[in-house]
Amino acid sequence: MAQDAGTNVKGALGLPAKRTPILIKGNDAIVKGAILAGARSYFGYPITPASEIAETASRTASSGPGISLKQEGISYCAGAELPCVIATIMRGGPGLGNIAPEQSDYNQVVRIGGHGNYRTPVYAPASGQEMCDLTMAAFETADRYRTPVMIAADGFTGQMMEPVVFPDPIPALPEKDWATRADAATRRNLISSIFLEPDELEEHNRHLQRKYKEIEEKEVRFSEYMIDGAKLVVVGYGIVSRVLRTAVHLAREEGIPVGLLRPITLFPFPKKRLEELARQAKRMITFELSNGQMIEDVRLSIHDRIPVDFYGRMGGNVPSAEECLDVIRRAAKEGGTL
Amino acid sequence: MSTMPPCGVLTPKDFKSELRPIWCPGCGDYSVLQAVYRALAAVNRPPHEIAFVSGIGCSSRIPGYTTAYGFNSVHGRALPIAQGIKMARPDLLVLAAGGDGDGFSIGGGHVAHAIRRNVDITYIVMDNQIYGLTKGQLSPTSARGTKTCTSRLGSLEQPVNPLLYVLGYGCAFVAQGTPADMPGLTAIIEEAIRYPGFALVNIQSPCVTYGEEDQLIKAHRARMTTLESLGHDPSDLIKAMDKAQHYGTELYTGVFYRNPEPPATFEGLAAERKQEMMKSAPPREKILDLFLQK
Ligand SMILES: Cc1ncc(C[n+]2csc(CCOP(=O)(O)OP(=O)(O)O)c2C)c(N)n1
Ligand code: SF4
Numbered sequence: 001m002a003q004d005a006g007t008n009v010k011g012a013l014g015l016p017a018k019r020t021p022i023l024i025k026g027n028d029a030i031v032k033g034a035i036l037a038g039a040r041s042y043f044g045y046p047i048t049p050a051s052e053i054a055e056t057a058s059r060t061a062s063s064g065p066g067i068s069l070k071q072e073g074i075s076y077c078a079g080a081e082l083p084c085v086i087a088t089i090m091r092g093g094p095g096l097g098n099i100a101p102e103q104s105d106y107n108q109v110v111r112i113g114g115h116g117n118y119r120t121p122v123y124a125p126a127s128g129q130e131m132c133d134l135t136m137a138a139f140e141t142a143d144r145y146r147t148p149v150m151i152a153a154d155g156f157t158g159q160m161m162e163p164v165v166f167p168d169p170i171p172a173l174p175e176k177d178w179a180t181r182a183d184a185a186t187r188r189n190l191i192s193s194i195f196l197e198p199d200e201l202e203e204h205n206r207h208l209q210r211k212y213k214e215i216e217e218k219e220v221r222f223s224e225y226m227i228d229g230a231k232l233v234v235v236g237y238g239i240v241s242r243v244l245r246t247a248v249h250l251a252r253e254e255g256i257p258v259g260l261l262r263p264i265t266l267f268p269f270p271k272k273r274l275e276e277l278a279r280q281a282k283r284m285i286t287f288e289l290s291n292g293q294m295i296e297d298v299r300l301s302i303h304d305r306i307p308v309d310f311y312g313r314m315g316g317n318v319p320s321a322e323e324c325l326d327v328i329r330r331a332a333k334e335g336g337t338l
Numbered sequence: 339m340s341t342m343p344p345c346g347v348l349t350p351k352d353f354k355s356e357l358r359p360i361w362c363p364g365c366g367d368y369s370v371l372q373a374v375y376r377a378l379a380a381v382n383r384p385p386h387e388i389a390f391v392s393g394i395g396c397s398s399r400i401p402g403y404t405t406a407y408g409f410n411s412v413h414g415r416a417l418p419i420a421q422g423i424k425m426a427r428p429d430l431l432v433l434a435a436g437g438d439g440d441g442f443s444i445g446g447g448h449v450a451h452a453i454r455r456n457v458d459i460t461y462i463v464m465d466n467q468i469y470g471l472t473k474g475q476l477s478p479t480s481a482r483g484t485k486t487c488t489s490r491l492g493s494l495e496q497p498v499n500p501l502l503y504v505l506g507y508g509c510a511f512v513a514q515g516t517p518a519d520m521p522g523l524t525a526i527i528e529e530a531i532r533y534p535g536f537a538l539v540n541i542q543s544p545c546v547t548y549g550e551e552d553q554l555i556k557a558h559r560a561r562m563t564t565l566e567s568l569g570h571d572p573s574d575l576i577k578a579m580d581k582a583q584h585y586g587t588e589l590y591t592g593v594f595y596r597n598p599e600p601p602a603t604f605e606g607l608a609a610e611r612k613q614e615m616m617k618s619a620p621p622r623e624k625i626l627d628l629f630l631q632k
Contacts, residue, residue: 025403032630041426156462166630182407182430184386194410 001136021163025152026131029164032086033135036169039085045069062096063089063155068113071157074148075114078208079193081178083142085135086120086187087142087151089158092316100316101155103238107292109152110266117205117214121219122150122266124237128162134264136170143173147209152266154289155237156318221264222273226252230259233277235298236287237263239318246289247324256332266294271301278302283335285309287324289317307335349380352376353404360399366543366555367397367464369517372432374404374462375529378387381431388431389612391420394439395473400435416443420459421604426620428458428605430543435462439600442478442498453507453536460530460537460541463500466545471578474548481586484550501582501594505575510597512578513539514590517544518558522591529593534600542589558589565592572596589597 024032036040045066067088077084090105092098107113110122121141123134135151142149180189195201225245227233236244241262251258261277263270278284283306286295292310299308311327313319353375361367368564372615388406392398394413401408407430411419420434441449441463452459466488469475475488479500509621511533515523523541530537544553551557571577571593578595619625 035629043422073415152440169626180407182386182389182427184384187386187407192410243417 011040021165021181023161024164025159025161026125026128027089027158029131029162030151030153030158032164032166033132034085034139036132036166037136038170038173039139063091063099064093067105067108069087071108071114074120075112075116075118076193078114078118078139078149079116080118080191081146081208082148082305083144083146084190085138085151087135087147087153089153089155091155092314098316099155101157101159101239101289102314102316103152103154103240103289104291104293104314105152106266106288106290109150110269111289111293117269118208119151119215120148121145121215121268122126122152123221123262124266125151125153125157126238126241126262126264127157128160130264131157132164132166136167139173140170144178145215146178147211147215149219152238154238155316170196174239176317178261188252192321212315216268216271220263220268220272222270223262223264225249225260225262227277228258229257229262230277230280232256232258232328232335233274233281234258234260234287234324234328235261235284235293235294236275237266238289240287241317243321243324246321247328250321251328251332253263254329256328258328258332260307263294266297268300269297271297274298274301275303275305278305279305281329283307283309283331285311285327285331287327288312288318290314341577343532346382346518348379348384353378353385353406355403355405357402358434359403361396362545362547362555364544364546364555365396365470366466366517366541366545367400369400369520369555370397370399370462370464370524370541370543371403372492373515373517373520373523373527374400376524377531378404378406380524380528381531383431386459387429388433389420389423389427390433390435390485391416391423392434393436393445395437395440395469395472396545397435397437397466398440398471400462400464401433406433409458413545414440414443415447416440417448417459420461420581421455424457424459425605425608428609431587432457433462433531434459434499437470437477438463438465438467438479438498438500439477442500442503446478446498449504450507453509456510456535456601457604460533460539462527462530463538463540464543465500467497467539468542468545468550470545470548474545479586486548491587499582499585500538500540501585502579503583505579505595508601509538509595510535510601512540512582512594512595513538513593514540514588515604516541516542516555516558516562516591518555518562519564519591522564526591529596534594535597535603543577565590565594570594573598 091101092100093104125134126132136150180186193202244260248258260316295310348604385405390401390406391409392478416434416436420432423434428438432559437525468477476486478498483493515526530539572593
């Protein structure tokens, strides 16, 4: 009875795997996924809990304070339409915080931490396998839309060891006919984020917005668990979604009609699906390792049609399944969803 | 865009882009640009084989006024980007340029590491002792007591000495020039480009709008002394440091230091290591499998 329904995952995840599973840390799976996606260069800034990525090899990775430092460059890449993949392994904040897992950089990553009218697609892996697969998908998306793409994982998913089956490498990344190659032929390919004329910059910004709209239409990914007939929908991503799975399973055994929606892309956010679910459900709860950041996207998606509660832990604490189950029980009772 | 003359001999005009500089009339950066055109013509590499990287500032506009591949990056980050380009494409001639603020304030941390690695880049600093683009605030090389809009009563800090700074980190080629001596300026830029390793050219390039009186070209002409006329031996590091100490009081021009035995470059060492590793490298397919299993 416990099985995933309605997973709409595609791309790299669908590649055939020839190899046997290997036990590996999430951070290392990102590195391997990047190599399989054709990455040949890496620019890292060692910050715990993302350091394995810098130590092993390939694109760019960091955590909390390191990502804050990179914002000017990410904005530049978005403006100049330079594809790249940036992994952030979220740790406890603000300030120095600590090196335990949090999801408190949701706003920084999803609502963008740099300046200007841009967005970046954000993948939120929840397992070692996805650390690899979604990294590969991130490279494809970055190239297809000429945009920086973020991988936002929590320190837990980064540090956890799990069996991973590595897919075949992506054969070749598409030709970049827009690139400059320091030869006579590509001299006219101007790549720039500076447009001093207001009209020109506005047009450039309009072009960027069209691109983000297309991404919102085509690149949404999410998965669901026991969502059929759910009157209470719990929403969580990354490590939290795995705890929620157990909690939902246990709650269903108690007869509580609850289901899980897990956003796999945080931008684009699974707005449409949430809107649909808000028609069948009476209540939603977001579970986050933060002070409640994704909850705003959930409320916006459903236009506040039904109440949305929040349950969060901070400082590096991850809630247990029992803890989540309690929250679900209470909400079911109070909300009259039973 | 200019086309290559068939005979392959380039002139300064071949490096001049269609963009018209928008510096203030009389800004020293115009002269620096002319000297760069001439030096590049003398070196005779076609513009598409040159990468010219800058940060942000009035001076950082310079790549756009040349026909080289330009990269107008973010404030203070010309050197990391220039190093990346040189590592990826050692065959290119790589220049980096910017102001004293770009190079010794926000980007100051990068200078040490570019020198340590000794990536073969020519770094041209247009040192006007002021933040020009942002309309005249103190810069790291502003003399103590300089009055600006952010230091009405005069600055309290001692200025950075860019020459001693880079010599201290082991920079193998260090020179200083001024638009008051165009042949001299052109010569040191050309020499820096030809030097195999990281080379710094600090140019006293006056800001006519926000700079101090004694930093204008006319004043330079009266103040400058060529190191050559002092019989300076540029192969002597201690003597170079001795001369460099006078930055801010004396205006010495020419080559302070030229390591007669150019140290190995980072890109050269990296290529050697790669070659070494390739000898025992298994086939590509196998590497991938080994990598995935590790
Ligand atoms: C991160 C960042 N900080 C500050 C600025 C604003 N800014 C632009 S140029 C500049 C300093 C300019 O001085 P300098 O580098 O000496 O160059 P100059 O204009 O004098 O040639 C500053 C502070 C910026 N563009 N980006
Ligand atoms: S403000 Fe100063 S540095 Fe900038 S263009 Fe004018 S004179 Fe040159």
